[in-house]
Amino acid sequence: MPSPTDLNIDHVAHLARIALTPEEKTQFAAQLGDVLAYIEQLKTVDIAGIEPTAHAFPIYNVWADDVARPGLPVEAALRNAPAQRDNMIVVPKVVE
Amino acid sequence: MPELFHQPVAALADQLAAKKLSAVELMQAVIARTEAVESRVKAFNSFDAADALARARASDERRAAGQSRGPLDGIPVGLKDVISVAGQPLTASSKMLANFVSPYDATVTRKLKEAGAVCWGRLNLDEFAMGSSTENSAFKTTSNPWDLARVPGGSSGGSAAALAAGEACATLGSDTGGSIRQPAAFCNVVGMKPSYGLVSRYGLIAYASSLDQIGPFGRTVEDAAIVLGAIAGHDPLDSTSFKTEIPDYRAELSKRRGPWKLGVPKEYFGAGLDPEVGAAVQAAIDYYRKLGCEIKEVSLPHTQYAIATYYIIATAECSSNLARFDGIRYGHRSAKANDAIDIYFHSRAEGFGAEVKRRIILGTYVLSSGYYDAYYLRAQKVRTLIRQDFLNAYREVDAILTPTSPVPAFKIGEKSDPLAMYLLDIYTIGVNLAGLPGASIPCGFTRGGLPIGLQIIGRPFQEADLLAIAHAYEQGHAWHTQHPKL
Numbered sequence: 001m002p003s004p005t006d007l008n009i010d011h012v013a014h015l016a017r018i019a020l021t022p023e024e025k026t027q028f029a030a031q032l033g034d035v036l037a038y039i040e041q042l043k044t045v046d047i048a049g050i051e052p053t054a055h056a057f058p059i060y061n062v063w064a065d066d067v068a069r070p071g072l073p074v075e076a077a078l079r080n081a082p083a084q085r086d087n088m089i090v091v092p093k094v095v096e
Numbered sequence: 097m098p099e100l101f102h103q104p105v106a107a108l109a110d111q112l113a114a115k116k117l118s119a120v121e122l123m124q125a126v127i128a129r130t131e132a133v134e135s136r137v138k139a140f141n142s143f144d145a146a147d148a149l150a151r152a153r154a155s156d157e158r159r160a161a162g163q164s165r166g167p168l169d170g171i172p173v174g175l176k177d178v179i180s181v182a183g184q185p186l187t188a189s190s191k192m193l194a195n196f197v198s199p200y201d202a203t204v205t206r207k208l209k210e211a212g213a214v215c216w217g218r219l220n221l222d223e224f225a226m227g228s229s230t231e232n233s234a235f236k237t238t239s240n241p242w243d244l245a246r247v248p249g250g251s252s253g254g255s256a257a258a259l260a261a262g263e264a265c266a267t268l269g270s271d272t273g274g275s276i277r278q279p280a281a282f283c284n285v286v287g288m289k290p291s292y293g294l295v296s297r298y299g300l301i302a303y304a305s306s307l308d309q310i311g312p313f314g315r316t317v318e319d320a321a322i323v324l325g326a327i328a329g330h331d332p333l334d335s336t337s338f339k340t341e342i343p344d345y346r347a348e349l350s351k352r353r354g355p356w357k358l359g360v361p362k363e364y365f366g367a368g369l370d371p372e373v374g375a376a377v378q379a380a381i382d383y384y385r386k387l388g389c390e391i392k393e394v395s396l397p398h399t400q401y402a403i404a405t406y407y408i409i410a411t412a413e414c415s416s417n418l419a420r421f422d423g424i425r426y427g428h429r430s431a432k433a434n435d436a437i438d439i440y441f442h443s444r445a446e447g448f449g450a451e452v453k454r455r456i457i458l459g460t461y462v463l464s465s466g467y468y469d470a471y472y473l474r475a476q477k478v479r480t481l482i483r484q485d486f487l488n489a490y491r492e493v494d495a496i497l498t499p500t501s502p503v504p505a506f507k508i509g510e511k512s513d514p515l516a517m518y519l520l521d522i523y524t525i526g527v528n529l530a531g532l533p534g535a536s537i538p539c540g541f542t543r544g545g546l547p548i549g550l551q552i553i554g555r556p557f558q559e560a561d562l563l564a565i566a567h568a569y570e571q572g573h574a575w576h577t578q579h580p581k582l
């Protein structure tokens with residue numbers, strides 16, 4: 001297991017797409033350092049030959065019939081959009 | 097008889113059926129009570145009295161026409177503000193969703209409505225259900241009705257506090273690491289987390305999808321059984337919903353009489369357990385022995401790794417689930433952003449509170465390139481061991497008895513360190529990792545008058561046994577009939 005000091009807060013905040021203030025960076029790095037130091041104890045568990053559990057009651061696959069069903073009306077689907085026009089969500093230009 | 101707003105659903109249902117009480121009268125009593133105490137308890141993010149009264153009126157009309165839908169018809173049931181109710185706000189107690197209105201009903205909401213219940217209010221929680229005290233809400237800190245300077249527990253603190261204060265007759269919460277059971281223990285009500293897959297998660301805002309379950313809060317085990325019966329069952333809209341027969345939980349309470357073999361895990365009674373909590377739980381164990389149950393010491397040797405395992409798996413899943421809050425399609429959009437990528441960074445910075453940011457960052461880290469095997473994969477393997485511990489114990493016993501929380505309700509502001517708060521979840525978290533059903537029932541008070549909860553952990557999908565075991569204790573005690581003075 002890597003060392004808790006490996007946490008590069010700038011890199012991880014970038015991956016998470018969250019703009020952190022300098023104060024948040026300092027505070028979170030310290031607090032998460034404590035949490036990661038606590039998590040270190042998992043290193044001591046013997047996991048040789050143990051299968052991972054993704055969730056507790058494995059349902060391997062679930063199939064749904066491929067049929068059209070009524071969905072949300074456009075108006076309802078767009079009701080919570082921060083900005084909309086002509087039944088579309090408005091965003092800043094993404095291509096020049 | 098206690099006031100209407102302190103009576104169990106089962107008693108109210110009898111009065112409604114006998115036409116000694118109307119649903120409108122009941123709703124009016126609950127609204128009046130809410131208006132009287134809510135400024136002190138602060139359990140609700142919002143409520144819609146006009147909508148609730150209209151639904152109560154419809155319930156009375158059904159009953160008058162001989163078309164009552166059963167014991168929940170006309171009963172005000174409060175919902176944690178992560179469960180969708182069409183046309184009502186859905187905030188997750190986050191600035192990110194401050195103005196969001198649900199476009200559809202969650203499956204549990206649909207089922208409650210089909211049972212005639214009046215969906216009442218949006219109940220406060222730790223933002224996106226991340227926390228153990230309801231202090232992480234972006235809007236307000238709910239108070240514990242038993243001591244307003246203390247927390248109600250969390251994350252479903254509003255659901256527990258509203259019920260204890262008489263502001264609803266039953267409520268729903270969600271439980272990812274103890275978020276129903278711990279607030280139930282802190283507020284002297286019954287709270288139950290069903291087996292993973294028993295209740296549909298469709299329409300529940302996701303925190304950690306492999307751990308989240310919706311479950312009921314009730315004044316009595318019977319009330320929890322009534323509500324669970326209404327919301328349980330397979331749902332094609334949730335791919336992890338389990339196909340299993342749903343028994344009549346309420347009817348089974350008196351049919352299943354034991355005596356049961358009950359396990360007491362030695363790892364749950366060590367350092368960190370408050371002596372008054374320990375003594376109350378020990379007295380409950382002794383009571384079961386008196387009922388003729390065999391009490392057996394069992395071992396859950398990987399208990400000490402549960403919190404570390406949880407905070408890897410839950411944060412990993414949350415970092416993925418909360419990626420959807422990007423300021424584009426719904427939720428908060430920053431006015432600061434200049435381009436599309438900037439919208440993500442600033443909307444998430446402004447929309448999320450500190451604990452949510454911390455968990456997203458931790459989860460992103462444990463999933464990031466080079467760290468996945470060391471953290472996430474290892475945690476999933478330890479999860480297997482934790483689950484095997486429980487299944488091994490169930491070869492010898494029918495259920496497991498433990499404290500719900502190592503301590504009673506703590507003071508608002510007392511736990512400022514995130515890790516110290518995480519460690520309080522030690523007795524509840526293993527149940528989620530193993531996918532088991534667990535309930536907390538009132539089992540006493542501290543000398544200072546704070547409620548104490550007994551946790552009963554059942555076999556997978558054996559909720560009927562779990563509830564019957566809880567009911568057997570409740571029948572011999574009156575803790576649950578005590579109400580806070582507000």
